[in-house]
Amino acid sequence: MRLKRSWKIIFTITILCCFIGIIIVLLSLFAPKPPTGEVEYARELIYEAGRNNAASYSGRSFNEARSLYDSAMTKWKEENKRFILFRKYDEVSSYARSSAGKAEQAMQESKITSSNLQFKLKHKIDSLDLVVADLDRLFLAWPLPSEIRNRISRGKLLLKESLIAFDKGQYLQANRKIIDSEYLLTSSLEHASSNMTDYFRDYRLWKKWADETISASKRNSDYSVIVDKISRKCHIYHNGIKSYEFNIELGDNWVGHKSVRGDRATPEGMYKIIKKIGAGHSKYYKALLLDYPNPSDRETFRKKVAEGILPPSAKIGGQIEIHGSGGRGIDWTEGCVALTDPDMDIIYRIARVGTPVTIVGSLADLDDILR
Amino acid sequence: MKNKVLVGFATLMMIAILTGCGKAPQTQIDAVNAAIEEAKNAEAAVYLPDEFAALQNSMNAVMADIETQKGKLFKKFGDAKLKLDETLTQANQLTSSVAAKKEEVKAEVGSMMESARSVIEENKTLITKAPRGKEGAAVLEQIKSEMAAIESSLAEVQTLNDNGSFMDALNKLKAAMESANSINTELKEAIAKVRR
Numbered sequence: 001m002r003l004k005r006s007w008k009i010i011f012t013i014t015i016l017c018c019f020i021g022i023i024i025v026l027l028s029l030f031a032p033k034p035p036t037g038e039v040e041y042a043r044e045l046i047y048e049a050g051r052n053n054a055a056s057y058s059g060r061s062f063n064e065a066r067s068l069y070d071s072a073m074t075k076w077k078e079e080n081k082r083f084i085l086f087r088k089y090d091e092v093s094s095y096a097r098s099s100a101g102k103a104e105q106a107m108q109e110s111k112i113t114s115s116n117l118q119f120k121l122k123h124k125i126d127s128l129d130l131v132v133a134d135l136d137r138l139f140l141a142w143p144l145p146s147e148i149r150n151r152i153s154r155g156k157l158l159l160k161e162s163l164i165a166f167d168k169g170q171y172l173q174a175n176r177k178i179i180d181s182e183y184l185l186t187s188s189l190e191h192a193s194s195n196m197t198d199y200f201r202d203y204r205l206w207k208k209w210a211d212e213t214i215s216a217s218k219r220n221s222d223y224s225v226i227v228d229k230i231s232r233k234c235h236i237y238h239n240g241i242k243s244y245e246f247n248i249e250l251g252d253n254w255v256g257h258k259s260v261r262g263d264r265a266t267p268e269g270m271y272k273i274i275k276k277i278g279a280g281h282s283k284y285y286k287a288l289l290l291d292y293p294n295p296s297d298r299e300t301f302r303k304k305v306a307e308g309i310l311p312p313s314a315k316i317g318g319q320i321e322i323h324g325s326g327g328r329g330i331d332w333t334e335g336c337v338a339l340t341d342p343d344m345d346i347i348y349r350i351a352r353v354g355t356p357v358t359i360v361g362s363l364a365d366l367d368d369i370l371r
Numbered sequence: 372m373k374n375k376v377l378v379g380f381a382t383l384m385m386i387a388i389l390t391g392c393g394k395a396p397q398t399q400i401d402a403v404n405a406a407i408e409e410a411k412n413a414e415a416a417v418y419l420p421d422e423f424a425a426l427q428n429s430m431n432a433v434m435a436d437i438e439t440q441k442g443k444l445f446k447k448f449g450d451a452k453l454k455l456d457e458t459l460t461q462a463n464q465l466t467s468s469v470a471a472k473k474e475e476v477k478a479e480v481g482s483m484m485e486s487a488r489s490v491i492e493e494n495k496t497l498i499t500k501a502p503r504g505k506e507g508a509a510v511l512e513q514i515k516s517e518m519a520a521i522e523s524s525l526a527e528v529q530t531l532n533d534n535g536s537f538m539d540a541l542n543k544l545k546a547a548m549e550s551a552n553s554i555n556t557e558l559k560e561a562i563a564k565v566r567r
Contacts, residue, residue, distance in 0.1 A: 027444060034442045039435050047428040051421065073434065080441040087442070140510050149513050153520035160546035173542075329564045330502050 031084045034076060035093035042069050042096045045103035049110065056172055057117070058109035061102050068099035117171045124178050125166060128159050131185045138369065139192040141331065143255055148188050155184030193370065199255060199361060202268070206360035209270050213358040214240050223350050225322070227337050229254055229266060230362040230369065234322070234339065236347065246343040249326045251335040255361075258292070258335055259301070260310055261317030266335050266359060267292045273355045276348065277321075285324025285341045286348045290357055292320040322347065322357065395437055396448055399455040403430060406462035413469040417538060418476070422465050429458045476537040480528070483544050487525060490551040494518055497558040514554055521547045521554075 046065050054062035072095035079087045135152055144152075158181035165174035210226050217224035218240025226235045229250060236244035251264035258267035275289035293301065293316050304310040317335070326338030337359070339347065362369065407430060415423035433454045440446045495518070501511060524547040531540035 024444060031444075034439060036435070036439050039438075040432070043428065043431050043435060046431075047424065050424045050428075069431075073438065076438045077441075080438060084442075084444065140513060144512075146512065146516065149516035150520065152513065153517040156517065157520050157524055157546055157550055160549055161543055164542055164545050168542075170542075328502075330561065332502055 027084055032087050032089055034079075034087075034089050035096055038093050038096040038100070039069075039072055039076070042072065042099040042103060045100050045107065049103045049107040052107050052110045053114060054103075054106035054110040056110075057113040058106040061106035061109055065099050065102035065106055068095050068102060072096040072099060114171055117175060118166075121162075121166055121171055121174050121178060124182065125159070125163060128178065128182060128185055131189050132156060132159065134370075135185070135189055135192065138196065141254070142192060142196065143253060144188075144192055144195065148191050151184045151188045155181045155188060158184065196369075197366060200366040202361060203365055206268070206362060207365075209358045210360055210363055213237070213270065213356050216356055222355070223352075224356040225347070225351070225358070226363070227266075227322075227357065227359040228363045229268070229359065231364065234337065234343075234347070235363075236350065238350075244343075244346060246339050246347070247327070249328060249333060249338040250331045251333045252331045253335075254331060257300075258297075258317060258320070259304065259314075261315040262334075263317070264333075264335050266333075266337065267297060267320055268359050268361060269294065269296060271320075271357045271359065273322075273351055273353055273357060276351065276353060277323075278348075282321075282323060283325075284321075284336075284338065286344050287321040287323035287336075288348065288351055288355075288357070290320045290322070292318060394446075394448070395441060396452050396455060399452060399459070400434075400437070403433075403455050403459045403462060406459055406466070410462050410466045410469065413466050414473070415465050415469045418469045418472045419465060422468070426458065426461050426465055429454070429461060433458055473535075473537055476541055477532070480532055480537055480540050480544055483541070483548055484525070484528065484532075487521075487544060487548045487551055490548070490555055491518065491522060491525070494551060494554050494558060497555065497562065501558050501561050502564075514558065517550060517554060521551050 042065070046062075046069055049058075049062055049065065054065075072092050075095060076089070076092045079089060079092060132155075158177045162174045162177035162181055165171075165177060213224045213226055214237050216222075217237040221239050223243075224237050226237065227233075227248065228235065232248050232250070234244075234246040234248045235242050236246075250266045253264040254266050256265060257269070258265040269292075271290040271292055271294060273288045274291045277287040277289060279286050298316065301310070301314075301316045305312060305314060320336055322337045322339065322344075323333075324339060324341045324344035326343075327340035328338075332338070407426060410423060410426065415426075433451055436454065437448065437451045440448055440451060498511070498514060498518070501514075524543060528540045528544045528547065531537075531543065
């Protein structure tokens with residue numbers, strides 16, 4: 001009787017186990033499957049997009065991709081809390097697919113944006129290098145207001161910072177810096193160019209003086225000298241034909257006409273040699289003294305004093321020479337025109353008292369210089 | 372009566388086996404999340420961005436794995452636990468690496484700052500010896516203005532350094548240093564020309 005009861009228990013438990021086993025098999029067969037592969041794919045794409053700097057270059061799409069991925073995970077967690085047969089992974093799957101799509105979009109956008117930005121920055125850096133080169137070429141020795149000098153300095157420094165960021169592949173940072181640099185440098189170039197344009201208002205007069213000087217050389221079959229301040233050249237004409245061209249050095253305040261004694265400016269006008277000073281008698285090897293100030297200079301000076309532009313105590317200055325001891329590569333004179341000693345020998349030999357010396361701001365017009 | 376108790380016990384055991392076999396390792400998850408947060412606060416994304424992205428990706432993978440297990444009848448969190456341990460180690464290592472990297476950048480900033488200051492001081496001496504008109508007084512003015520811009524940039528570098536933005540400080544400092552060196556060379560050349 002007891003044995004029979006034991007068998008009955010074993011039988012019941014076996015039936016129960018079979019029943020549960022069948023349930024497990026059925027549940028496993030019919031339970032909805034989570035979109036593991038889709039979620040994993042989305043995750044991998046987000047990671048790849050991140051490695052391609054999508055957070056920086058395609059922030060919106062990248063954040064959307066991440067947000068959709070988070071939604072997929074949240075939904076998945078919610079569904080896992082339901083009874084196994086009642087779970088629905090459609091939304092999880094949809095979020096994961098959308099996330100993958102957005103991540104792919106972010107990655108493509110990031111690649112395109114960073115590549116375009118890199119190209120744009122390279123072009124911008126090159127063009128700003130040219131602006132800096134122009135500023136150095138045209139205006140380094142040009143007396144500019146300190147505010148403009150400071151802008152140029154800050155602009156140059158920012159351009160360097162931008163280049164460092166660019167070389168590290170930090171294009172957004174480089175772009176921010178280049179925008180500031182561009183503003184500072186281009187506005188400075190505009191200001192300086194306008195300053196130069198003002199100076200070139202006398203260009204027609206300079207051209208007239210130069211033409212007259214060359215014509216006089218031809219007419220008189222004689223030598224004449226033209227000093228071009230901007231190009232730092234001294235041209236010697238004979239019979240109207242240029243026979244020599246020398247490099248020169250000027251005073252450090254060379255822009256504009258000489259106004260007053262001690263201003264270290266070189267006068268502009270039509271002058272003549274009034275004295276030849278030989279070796280041993282000049283502080284600077286040999287010298288040719290000019291007739292500065294001439295009557296026109298004296299008249300201009302008087303007007304400036306009368307108009308209060310110059311103080312009554314101002315003196316007109318003088319002793320402007322073409323002299324030797326040049327070739328230092330810098331502007332160092334008190335307003336004179338300095339040549340190397342060998343060049344000075346040549347000009348000293350051909351010049352005589354009365355040889356015309358015309359000093360102009362520039363022989364080339366502004367457009368040529370800016371080009 | 373005894374039979375009913377036995378059957379009931381067996382049923383309960385089966386249910387327990389089916390549903391409660393594995394528990395999600397929530398404590399470990401929390402610990403890893405805290406470690407990731409710590410790495411983030413240490414600016415891992417700034418100093419070691421690739422490593423930080425890899426860490427976040429590892430954690431996302433583990434979380435997906437855990438959800439996969441949670442959805443199963445027979446949950447196994449053994450693998451996930453192992454991966455969580457690895458991710459925790461990865462996060463802690465990253466925090467240490469970031470600290471080391473920060474120290475390295477900080478030291479580089481400090482040393483470069485000293486060099487920059489020394490070049491600036493030398494430039495200040497050189498400019499007094501430079502010809503008054505190195506290609507005109509205007510050029511000297513430009514150099515002085517550039518020196519002032521560099522000094523002002525160094526002040527910004529100091530502020531960035533004090534605020535712990537060592538990487539930004541380093542980038543800015545490199546540009547300032549390059550400019551200071553270029554002025555140094557320019558001034559030396561100008562002085563040499565006049566001495567000729």
